[in-house]
Each structure stands twice: as structure tokens, then as C-alpha cells.
Amino acid sequence: MRTHGTRLLVLAVLALGVYWNTFDSPFLFDDLTSVLGNPLIRISEFDLGRLYLAATESWPEKRPVAHLSFALNYYFGGYDVTGYHLVNTLAHIATTFLAYALALGLFRELEALPNERWRLAPERAGGLALAAAALFAAHPIQIQTVTYLYQRSNGFAVMFYLAAFLLYVRGRKSGTPSIRWSLWICGALSWLLALGSKQLAITLPAAILLYEYYFPRDLDTDWLRANALRIALAGAGVAAAILLIFGFDHVVDAVFSMYDEKDFTLGERLLTQLRVVALYVSLLVLPLPSRLNVIHDMPLSQSLFDPISTLTSMLFLLGLAAIGLWSMRRARLVSFCIAWFFLHLALESSFLALDLIYEHRLYLPMCAVVLLPAWALGTIPLSERNATTVALIAVLLLATASVSRNRIWQDHGRLWNDVLAKNPNSAVAQHNIGYQAATQGRFVEAEAHFREAVRIQPRDLRARKDLGLALSAQGKHYEAIEFLSEVVRMKPDYADGHLGLGRAWFDTGRLGDAEKSLRRALELDPANPVTHEHLGATLGGLGKTAEAIAMMERALEIDPLYTPAREGLRALKAGRGRAVPQR
16 A cells, blocks of 8 residues: 555656646636636635536536536636646646556456466556556646646546546445445446536446456457347436436537538548547657647548548558457457547547547547556566666656646747647637737737638638627727628527627617627527626616616626626716726
8 A cells, every 4th residue: 555655646746747837827728718708607705506607507518517616716716827727737646546546457457367468467567557657647648638727627527537437347346235336326426527527428338348348258249249238228328318418409419510610521520530530649659749739730631532641541540440359369458448549539539520639639548548558568578677767768758748848838829829830720829819919909910810710710700700809999890790790690699799799889889789789699698797798888878777787787796806897887877877898
């Protein structure tokens, strides 16, 4: 036990050392909208009702655990970024501990298999598990989960997912029914927390089945065949539960309707993912900071031959799968890790209309991938001292690369200019540079970046909306209205589009049109204090003072610290009628 404690301490120090230079990194990317721009997390008093609202009503939806953690972060430290990074890093340390437990457990499973040729010496299993977990802790591919604050949702999901998996395994090995069921109940609760962090956790039953088949059932195809119906029914039950939790309409929308807003079709996405997954493999093997990017340049595949790398990627992945099948009875851990890798990319790299590529999607696949180099060190003819030296050099190289890469995340401009240098066609980078310029009042510069983002990705509604707002801020009201009207035509249920259009109508003095747009925005997003404040200002201008005051008061109920609503309410109560909304 003392040895395990020492190893965990080493892993904790390693992870802290890798991410120590991120604790003053600013809010970036989706942090600006989902954390800084989310009024629901601004909890100034410990109020269970407001915490519930923050957990359940924040965007993106269906991630209550992550949103609740952001609300608690705000309660204890406001927008002091250090606290947010500390939570992310502590979650990464906890996940690293779980990766150590996973590695140690699977290495010991190999010892118990009668026909396994490549089992590890029992006395070396702990040290090799430490090496695997150290590779996990230090690998630069983890940065997008740990340093990128909003991806705490991904980090939490993987942390609770691994805990649930290991509780199942531990419960299965317990000879006492009461202990077994206690562990399994705790595992089920942990799985619910994982699902409440990010939907990727739905693959846990498949991961448990994979473990059962490879290890306790010793690749017994008769067992698999005999239990096929039970497995299918269990899978159907899990699917039904997921549909119940997340909503049938939401799931169907995620699969089909989201393609209406994308610049690619289902077929193009599936073809392109062949190249994406092949790139993921290369990034795991060679994670140079120069190869890492927030937004990778990934042109669409139109066919297997356009570009030809689609075909070569498919052949590479088929070869990897063939190695997994070939090694099932020859080198079982290799086969299991390959299966784990493909399983945990199956959702985000298949038919769902998600963005094509993000490095944080490798966080869960990495939990098993890091077992392979550690296992190799224990099976090749290499002395323990030399194996330790190799592992130490690998970990130090990865840690150095991570520290270097994390410096890019210390500044908004540095990060997005790094993206543009590696990917000049990134509409997301153009949009984020423009957004930063707009928040600093540099609207001419912001307009140029937003126009470039729209040119690269014509169906990017957020870029179009922000372009309209930048135009309006420069007094180009009618051009702004033209852009914003196009946004709500493209997506009639886009609340922010209607909000932006209402602001533009207000700026031209057409308060009736502003009221109509803002009421529609409020229908679509009733928890946005900015919409209430703008509608209150508009109603005040129309002489509807009582309703205007009610709108301002409602904005302050949602966000007691929202200064524009407080100032607007003061103006309305003072009888000045028309408050001016915040831009």
C-alpha cells in the first residue's frame, strides 16, 4: 500500500509540474460564452435553487455536472481563473490515478490467463502501470482537455467513466454479495455523473462487455453466442434509458438535423473521419507541439480517392483492426487496447454531426493506449533498469512538449495566431480573433475577421451574427440588419440571431420591430438576462414602463450582478422612460 501511495504522489507531482504554467491562462474559445458569458453560474450566495438552474439550464445542455462545477467555482472565487484551472488539473490528476489502477488491474489480469504468452512478471506490474499512467499524465494531447477550461466536461466524463468501469471490475471480483452490489451501485452512480458531464459516457456498457470477453471469459465465443440475446436486450435497455434521459427529439436532432447547419454531408463526414482517426494515431505517436492545433486543417473527403489520403487512411485503419483481430489470442492486451481505441472514437468519429476533429476526443482512448508502450517495456528483452530509463526519457520528453505547448495557451492572441499559422483556412480562428477585437471596442478590425470567417464558412451563424453586431456598432445599421435578418432566415430558432436583430432595430429607432425580434429571442431563450434587459429598454422607449421595469427586474433575478439591467431599472424608475441597452 505504501508503494502505491508513493507512485500516486509521483503522478500527482508530475501532472502539477506539467500544468503549473497554465494557472494564469485566460478564458478562451467556448469559455467566453459557456463560462464568462453564462449568467446562470454567477452564484453570489449558496442557493440550491440557483445552483440547480445553473446545472440544468446552462448551454450546452445535458451537462449539469460540469455546469454545477463552474457555478461552484464562481461562488468560491468569482472569475479568478486560477481556481478554474486548479479544478481541471485536480480532475486530470484523479483520472491519472484511475489510469494507473486500470493499467495495474489489466496487467494482473494477464497473469491469471492460462494461455497468455506475453504476461508480465508480477513484481514488475506496478512499475509498468506507473509508467503507463505517467505517459497519460504528461502527454501533450491531453492539453485540450485540461488547459481548455470548458473541456472540463470531457475531463469529468472520463474521470467518472473510469471510476465506474473500475468499480464494476472490483465488484465482479468480490466474493461477498453485499460488497459486490455496493460497488456496482457506486459504479452506476459514477456512470450517471459521467453522463451528466458529457454524453460520450454512453459507451460504458460496451466497454464492460469488451472487458468481460477479453479477460474473465477468456475469449470464449460460446459464452458470447449463448448470451447474445441478453447482451442485445441489455443494450436496448441502455439505449432506451439514454433516449429517456436525453430526449428522443434531441438525439434525432443530433444525428440528422444538425447537418442543416454544417458545411458537410453525412457521407463527407464519414469519409473524412478515416483521415481524422489516422491523424489521431499519428498525434499519439508523435505529439510535437508544431503538430498540435486547436483547429486542425481537415479538408473534406469527397470520395475514397479525393483526396487519395482517404484511401490510404482507410487501409491503415483496416490494417490496425486486422492487427487487433490477429493478436486476440497471441497478444491479448494489444488487441484489447486497439478495440478500446476504436470503441471510444465510435460516436464522435462516426455519424453525429459534430465538428470534424478535436484533440480532446483522445482523452478516453488514451487510457488504454498508454498501456501498450508500458507493456512492451515489460515483454521485450530489456533489463528493468534500462526499461525504467527508457520510460523516464519518454515521460520527460512528453512533459517538456506539454509545458512548451501550454505557453501558447497563456494568451488569447498567441493561441489563435498559432491556429492561423498552422491552418490559414480556420473560420473559427478568424471568428475568435474578431470576437476578442470586438470586446475591446476595435470594431473595424473585428468586422474584417468576421467577414473572413463568413467567407471561409458561409453557414457559420455565430460569425454572421457577430458580423452584424460589429457593423451595427460602427453605425452601419441597415447593413447589419441585412446580415442579421439572413441569420434568422437560415435558422429561425436561433435565439442569439433574434437578439442581435432586435438590437440592430433598436439602434435605428424602429422600436416596434425591435420588440418583435426581442420577444422571439425571449421565447427561444427565456433565461438570458441580456434579452430581458434589451426588451426592457425597448418597452421603456415605447412607453410601456411597467412591463419594462418587470423585464429589468427579471434580468436581475437571473443575474443579480448584471449592471446594465440595474442601471436600466434605475433609469426607468426615475421616470426617464427609455433606458439604453448594453451593446
